[in-house]
Structures are given as structure tokens and as C-alpha cells.
Amino acid sequence: MEKREELYAGKAKSVYYTDEADKLILLFRNDTSAFDGQKVDQLDRKGMINNRFNAFIMGLLEKEGVPTQHIKVLSDQESLVKKLDMIPVECVVRNIAAGSLCRRLGVEEGLDLIPPTFELFLKNDELHDPMINESHIRSFAWAEDAEIDEMKRLTFKVNEVLKALFLDAGLLLVDFKLEFGRFDGEIVLGDEFSPDGCRLWDSETRKKMDKDRFRQGLGGVVEAYEEVAHRLGVKLN
Ligand code: TMP
Ligand code: ASP
Numbered sequence: 001m002e003k004r005e006e007l008y009a010g011k012a013k014s015v016y017y018t019d020e021a022d023k024l025i026l027l028f029r030n031d032t033s034a035f036d037g038q039k040v041d042q043l044d045r046k047g048m049i050n051n052r053f054n055a056f057i058m059g060l061l062e063k064e065g066v067p068t069q070h071i072k073v074l075s076d077q078e079s080l081v082k083k084l085d086m087i088p089v090e091c092v093v094r095n096i097a098a099g100s101l102c103r104r105l106g107v108e109e110g111l112d113l114i115p116p117t118f119e120l121f122l123k124n125d126e127l128h129d130p131m132i133n134e135s136h137i138r139s140f141a142w143a144e145d146a147e148i149d150e151m152k153r154l155t156f157k158v159n160e161v162l163k164a165l166f167l168d169a170g171l172l173l174v175d176f177k178l179e180f181g182r183f184d185g186e187i188v189l190g191d192e193f194s195p196d197g198c199r200l201w202d203s204e205t206r207k208k209m210d211k212d213r214f215r216q217g218l219g220g221v222v223e224a225y226e227e228v229a230h231r232l233g234v235k236l237n
Contacts, residue, residue, distance in 0.1 A: 001018055001019070001020070001023070001025075001074070001080060002018060002019040003016050003018060003025050004016060004017040004018055004019065005017055007024065011031060011033035011037055011040070011125075012028070012029055012031050012032060012033060012050075012196060013026055013027060013028055013029060013192065014026075014027040014029060015027070018080070021083070022082060022083050022183075023071065023080055023081070023082060023083060024080075024081050024082075024083045025074065025078050025079070025080055025081070026051075026078065026079050026080075026081050026192070027047075027077055027078050028046075028047040028048070028050045028051040028054070028077045028078070028079075028192070028194075029047050029077070030042045030043050030044060030045070030046045030047045032046060032196070032211070032214050032221070034211065034214055034215040035215070036125040036128050036129065037125055039214075039215070041214070043214075043221055043222050044222065045222050045226075046221070046222055046225065047076070047077040048076040048077055048236065048237060049194075049222065049225045049226060049229055049236060050192065050194035050195070050196060050225070051073065051076065051077050051078065051079055052073065052076075052229070052234055052235065052236055052237075053193075053194045053195070053225070053228070053229050053232075053234050054070070054079070054192045054193055054194050055070060055072075055073045055079060056229075056232065056234045057162070057193040057194075058070035058189070058193065060161065060165065061158060061161060061162075061189065061193075064157070064161045065157070066154055066157055066158055066161070066189055067183075067186055067187070067188045067189065068188060068189040068190075069081040069082040069084050069181070069183070069188055069189065069190045076237055081190075082183050082188065083183075084180075084181025084182060084183050084188055084190045085181050085182040085183070086179065086180075086181040086190055087142055087143045087147065087151070087179070087180050087181055087182070088122060088123045088124070088142055089120055089121070089122065089123060089132070089137060089142055089143065089151070089179070089180075090120070090121040090122075090123050090129060090177045090178070090179055091118070091119075091120060091151050091152065091155040091177065091178045091179070091180070092118070092119045092120075092121065092175060092176070092177045092178075093116050093117070093118055093119075093155050093156065093158075093159045093175060093176060094113050094116055094117045094119070094174070094175040095112070095113055095116045095159070095163065095172070095173055095174060095175065096110060096111065096112055096113060096172060096174040096175070096199075096201075097109060097110065097111040097113060098110070098174050098175060098199050098212075099175065099199065099212075101117070101119075101175075104131075110206070116156075116159060118152060118155065118156070119131060120132050120133060120134070120136075120137065121177075122136075123179065134148050147180075147182075147187055150180075150187040151178075151180045151187060154178075154180070154187065154189060155178050158176075158178060158189070158193075159173070159176075162176070162193075165232070166200060166232075167203065169228075169231035169232050170202060170203050170204065170231060171200045171201065171202060171203060171209065171228065171231065172200065172201045172202075172203050172206075173198065173199075173200060174198070174199035174200065174201055174210075175198065175199050176193070176197060176198035176199070177197045177198070178191070178193070178197075179191040194225075195209065195210040195211060195224070195225045195228055196210075196211050197211075198210055199212060200228055207224075208224070209224040209225075209227060209228050210224070210225075210228075
């Protein structure tokens with residue numbers, strides 16, 4: 001597998017072409033960003049941890065019947081993935097109120113959400129990822145009805161699988177964000193699943209173990225990610 005030129009550089013990952021048209025290399029960098037890139041830093045080991053954590057989660061989801069773009073880990077910070085035609089929409093499920101939900105609806109952090117909520121956001125930093133609904137997705141032709149239904153179905157399925165996985169490791173899956181794309185006519189989970197894109201609290205102490213440690217300047221960001229990986233049995237270097 002030959003790594004070719006860069007296709008795209010996001011805030012925490014870069015994407016490279018390969019010598020195979022339908023495959024890309026994802027590079028998990030140590031860069032960390034919050035508030036649409038307004039707060040940035042470099043966190044030693046974060047790229048390696050997220051790459052290995054993501055591979056572990058994607059492998060599990062694949063076994064549970066969720067199609068994912070992940071193919072294999074290539075190195076500490078790189079993975080080979082399928083090249084998806086990405087849908088510019090973020091799917092968020094929340095089991096417990098936190099983050100933007102609290103600001104938008106004036107509810108207290110920590111409120112149990114039963115049933116969990118499902119929200120859609122447009123992936124657009126300049127517009128600060130505005131909340132959208134299914135009608136916007138249809139009118140702007142970002143995805144078809146059947147694709148929206150499938151993204152929603154898969155997002156709830158991921159919630160069921162991962163809620164149980166994290167709970168067994170003494171962690172509450174508070175919320176998370178997924179991105180999907182198309183591959184061979186199928187809706188496939190893309191991007192990544194790591195503590196950068198979800199909220200995880202210790203189930204006993206409710207200590208934050210995710211990127212909120214960075215957003216809120218709580219410190220111990222990489223240590224928390226490592227602890228989560230350790231509890232799940234993810235092998236790190
Ligand atoms: P929010 O509370 O800021 O709306 O975030 C909900 C979840 O989605 C949280 O786990 C963080 C994740 N998320 C991202 O991964 N990337 C983003 O750009 C945003 C806005 C949220
Ligand atoms: N991922 C977004 C950013 O880096 C938002 C966030 O996670 O807070 O700015």
C-alpha cells in the first residue's frame with residue numbers, strides 16, 4: 001500500500017490518497033481542537049491512542065453488523081480505510097444531557113434522557129455546525145430519505161452496542177457524534193469513534209474522561225483517554 005498526496009487535512013486528522021482509488025489512509029494527528037478550531041493544542045500520544053481506540057471500536061461495530069470504513073491499522077497513527085462519499089451531516093445521540101443541549105434548552109448537565117435524543121448538525125465550522133433537521137437534508141439534497149433513515153438506525157444501533165460496552169468498563173456513554181458516507185450503494189460509518197467525539201463519564205464518580213477535559217481546561221486529557229482505552233482492553237504502545 002503506497003501513501004500518495006494529501007486529500008484533506010481536518011483539525012485532528014489528515015487524509016491521504018493511496019495507489020488504490022477506493023482506499024485512503026487516515027492519519028490521526030496529536031492536534032486537538034475545540035470550539036470549531038478556536039482552541040487548539042498538541043497532545044503527545046493522542047494520535048496513537050485515538051487510532052488504536054478507533055480501530056478497536058470499529059472492529060467491534062463491524063462484528064455487530066454496522067458497516068464501517070475501517071480496514072486495518074497501518075502504524076501507530078495511521079489506518080487504511082475505504083474511500084467514502086461523505087454526507088456532510090453529523091448524527092448525535094444523547095443518553096445524558098451535556099454540552100450544547102444544556103445551553104440550547106436550559107437543562108442541567110447530567111439529566112437522564114429517556115428515550116435518548118437524536119440530533120442532526122451540518123458539518124460546517126464557519127457556520128459553527130448549525131443544528132438542522134431531516135427536512136433541510138432533503139431540500140438541500142445532502143442525502144435521500146432512505147439514507148437518512150439508515151443513518152438514524154445505525155446511530156441508535158451504535159448507541160446500544162457502545163452503551164453496554166462502556167458500562168461494562170465502568171463508563172457512562174453520555175453522547176457521541178457519528179458521520180456517514182456512501183460506499184458501493186451502502187451507508188457506511190466513516191470518520192472516527194474516539195474520546196474526541198463522544199462524552200464518557202466514570203459511572204461511579206461521574207469524572208469526565210473525554211475531550212471535555214480539553215474544552216473545559218480540566219487537564220489530564222491524554223491520561224483520561226489512556227484510562228478509557230485501558231479499561232476497554234485496547235492495546236496501546
Ligand atoms: P455538543 O454537545 O457540542 O453538541 O456535542 C455532542 C457530541 O458530539 C459530543 O460528544 C461531542 C461531539 N461533537 C464532535 O465530535 N464534533 C463536533 O464538531 C461537535 C459539535 C460535537
Ligand atoms: N470538533 C470541533 C472542534 O474541534 C468541536 C468540538 O469538539 O468542540 O472545534
